[in-house]
Amino acid sequence: MENIQFIDLSVSSTIILFLVGFVGGMVSGFIGSGGAFVLTPAMMTMGVPAIVAVASNMAHKFPKALVGAYKRNKYGQVDIKLGVIMGIFAEIGVLIGKNVMVHIRATFGATGTNLYVSFVFVVVLAIVGGIVLRDGIKEKRCEGKSDNQEPKELLPLTRWVRGLVIPGTMIHFKSIDAKVSFLILAPLGIATGMLAATIAVGGFIGVPAMMYFLGLPALMASATELVIAFVMGMGGSVLYAMEGAVDIRLSMIILAGSLFGIQIGAIGTTYVKDYVVKFVMAVIMLLVLVSRFFYIPGYLSELGQISPMDHDTIRILNGIGEGTLFFALLFGAIIILRALYSGIRDHHLAQSTDKDKDLGAVAAHLQLSPVGRFERFLVASDGSDFSAAAVREAFGMAKKCAAQVHVMSLVATGIEYGGLGEPVLKKELAIAQDHLDAVKKQWGTMGVPCETHVVHGQIVEQEIIGMAEQQQADLIVMGRRGRRGLARMMLGHATANVIGKSNCNVLVVPRAAQIEGRHIVLATDGSRYADNAAVTAGHLANKIKAPVTVVTVVETDSEAGAVTKAEQTVKRIVEYLKNQNVSVEGRTLVGRPDAKIIEVVQEKNADLIMVGSHGLTGLERILVGSTTERILNGTSTAVFVVKGV
Amino acid sequence: MHANKNTARSPGALAYTLLLGIISATLYLLLYLYSDILTNIATMIRQGHKGYVVIPIGIALIFSFVHGAFTGRFWDLLGLKAKK
Incomplete structure (x- = not known):
């Protein structure tokens, strides 16, 4: 085993490591990957032994993959089963890859391994860099034309893979809703692992393999690749750590810089055209390739494959190689x-020009508060059945209220686009835009003014609330549940958070709900928030011409006099609504609030429940009021949550 | 790039980001203070005490989660946001 010695960390070497991590992370975030083929050589230049450099690099990468996979899994983009199975095969690939290297080392010495790694680097970077450069040139030529769509039909290769039935080896994967033999997955995983063991970027094989062999959408393939990277990286890191080769100080300093850098790089991609990202990616890859080239004569000379070169020449060539690598990093950072x-x-x-326009528009409105104003609706649609109902009802209500509808679709993604980088995101954004165009086409005939917005971001609720603020929305319309897993069982995480944190009202539409204006049940507890709900209910009842039943429920263990107080509350609100020319009746009931309210809804065949949202500060702001949440979970009727002002 | 009063820059979000930043900085301070011990742990692993391997792996996971959450919010807080 190579002599393992950790370097002494001075202040200057710590700063250099941090900066290398930062720039490496920035390049990674911008082009989707790249830190790996930059950080190891950079550490080696600082005097870190090769095995420690590889091990420490791996140890800083695998937890990043876990964090990325965890985030992307929240958006339903990860097929964990596929990732773990591929990861296990990739681990085998890593072991084979390592053994190949050990064998080469035993036969040809350390120079042989270096030559092998450099050769694989040159070949892979030439192929991938060439493809990316070609795509970039093609895109620059076709600027403005969208030819970046996901294939609508399965590729012949995908059809063949899915059609291949080998009894006893078939595994079902939810992401593609099909069975695939693990005998197909094995070589794909092993190849991914072998490449990762050699040049530390397994994603160059893993992501395209999952896309073209299995038919996974690009974003899902890149997200699932994070699971593979985690399983593989964790296994590799544990193996290296067992040899005492992981210098966790180096790993964590690089991680510190890298995590700052990766965010900047990812944000940077959103301000440039796609082909610019591709050009930068291609140039960096090709520069790294060229830098490896300068090492090859020295290796060949040491192996006796070419006539011997003197040490000074080799040192100069290696210096040029290092300089080229440094230039590649600097070039990436500057761009x-x-x-x-x-x-x-x-x-x-x-933005400031837009803001001036918006301020002008707002000044033209007579009402200043969002209470009871129904002019701009924002509906979030992800193309699922759950959001289809929200879209339908948003347009239905907008028609009755003469409101305009903003439909937004969100590609939920983090900084970790995986091995394929920005193009993956662009494809998903194009798919989301297609979906919105279809929505606009379907509902545009109703005569409701409609605008569409595609956004991407890490935190779904933050993007929805941000868009509502930007568009001055009076109402956010959302489906109730998420698409996958536990989210199907209960109020969606994003929906709950939007209700808790938004400043405007939120209409939650379960899949089966239809708002026809039959009857509104207004649930009130006499609080200021419930009064807001009453005012909004008055406006809405007039617009959709629906009768209202005001309900207050007193819990059975309430103090004496609670019922009288509740009756007074109901009476006050009923009087108010009568003055607003609304057909209204009041009910004061005793029992569990959510159960009683739902009983009234069923009795009246109501199609809308209106409630005031509790909690404007602290924890309560994050959590939806418990009664409101229980109502949302217990009914298939639409629920209108009125926010306090 | 817009500042959103109720999201990235609200007092609650600001406090949470600061808290993550403080935890992250504390972790790095501890890493600096105990760096000799960590180097010794690697030596002990090499000498056959394989159980200590959980320490570097655990450190990597904890730092990644805390520092990752902090940096994710850090640029947002400074107003550096992805363009829509």
């Missing part, structure tokens, strides 16, 4: 920071 600076400046200017 990214420049793109970010000019992009943000232009965007800022455009």
Whole structure:
């Protein structure tokens, strides 16, 4: 085993490691990957032994993959089963890859391994860099034309893989809703692992393999690749750590810089055109390739494959190689920071112009508070059945209220686009735009003004609330549940958070709900928030011409006099609504609030429940009021949550 | 790039980001203070005490989660947001 010695960390070497991590992370975030083929050589240049450099690099990468996989799993983009199975095969691939290297080392010495790694680097980077450059040139030529769509039909290769039935080896995967033999997965996983063991970027094989062999959508393939990277990286890190080769100090300093950098790189991609990302990616890959080239004559000379070169020449060539690598990093960093600076400046200017327009529009409105105003609706649609009902009811209500509808679709993604980088995101955004175009086409005939918005971001509720603020929405319309897993069982996490944190009202539409204006049940507890709900209910009842039943429920263990107080509350609200020319009746009931309210809804065949949202501060702001949440979970009727002002 | 008063820059979100930043900084301070011990642990692993392997792996996981959550919010807080 190679002599393992950790370097002494001085202040300057710590700062250099942090900066290398930062720039490596920035390049990674911008082009989707890249830190791996930059960090190991950089550490080696600082005097870190090769095995410690590889091990420490791996140990900083695998938890990043876990964090990424965890985030992306929340958006339903990860097929955990597929990722774990592929990860296990990839682990086998890593072991084979390592053994190949050990064998080469035993036969040809350390120079043989270096030559092998450099050769694989050159071949892979030439192929991938060439493809990316070609795509970039093609896209620049076809700028403005969208030819970046996901294939609508399965590829012949995918059809063949899915059609291949080998009894006893078939495994069902939810992401593609099909069975695939693990005998197909084995070589794909092993190849991914072998490449990762050699050049530390297994994603170059893993992501395209899952897309083209199994038919996974690009975003899902890149997200599932994170699980593979985690399983493989964790296994590899444990193996290296057992040899005492992981210098966790180096790993964590690099991680510190890398996590700052990766965010900047990922943000930078959103301010430049797709082909710019591809050009930068291609140039960096090709520069790294060239830098490896300068090492090859030295290796060949040491192996005696070419006539011997003197040490000074080899040192000069190696110096040029290091210089080229340094230049590649510097080039990437400058391009990214420049793109970010000019992009943000232009965007800022455009935004302030838009803001002036918006302020003008707001000034024209007579009402200042969102209570009872029904002019701009925002509906979040992900194309699932759950959101289809929300879209339908948003347009239905907008028609009755003469409101305009903003439909948004969100591609939930993090900084970790995986091995394929920005193009994956662009494809998903194009798919989301297609979906919105279809929505606009389907509902545009109703004469409701409609605008569409595709956004991407890490936190779903933050993006929805941000869009509502930006568009000055009076109402956010959402489905009740998520698409996958536990989210199907209960109030969706994003929906609950939007209710808790938004400043405007939220209409939650379960899949089976239809708002026809039959009857509104207004649940009130006499609080200020419930009064807001009453005012809003008055406005809405007039617009959709629906009668209202005001309900207050007193819990059985309430103090004496609670019923009288509740009756007074109901009476007050009924009087108010009568003055608003609404057909209204009042009920004061005793029991569990959510159960009693749902009973009244059933009795009246109501199609809308209106409640005031509790809690404007602290924890309560995050959590939906418990009664409101129980109502949302216990009914298939639409629930209108009125926010306090 | 817009500041959103009720999301990234609300007092609650700001406090949470600061808290993550403080935890992250504390972790790095501990890493610095105990760096000799960590180097010794690697030596002990090499000498056959394989059980200590959980320490570097655990550190990697904890740092990644805390520092990852912090940096994710850090640029947002400074107003550096992805363009829609």
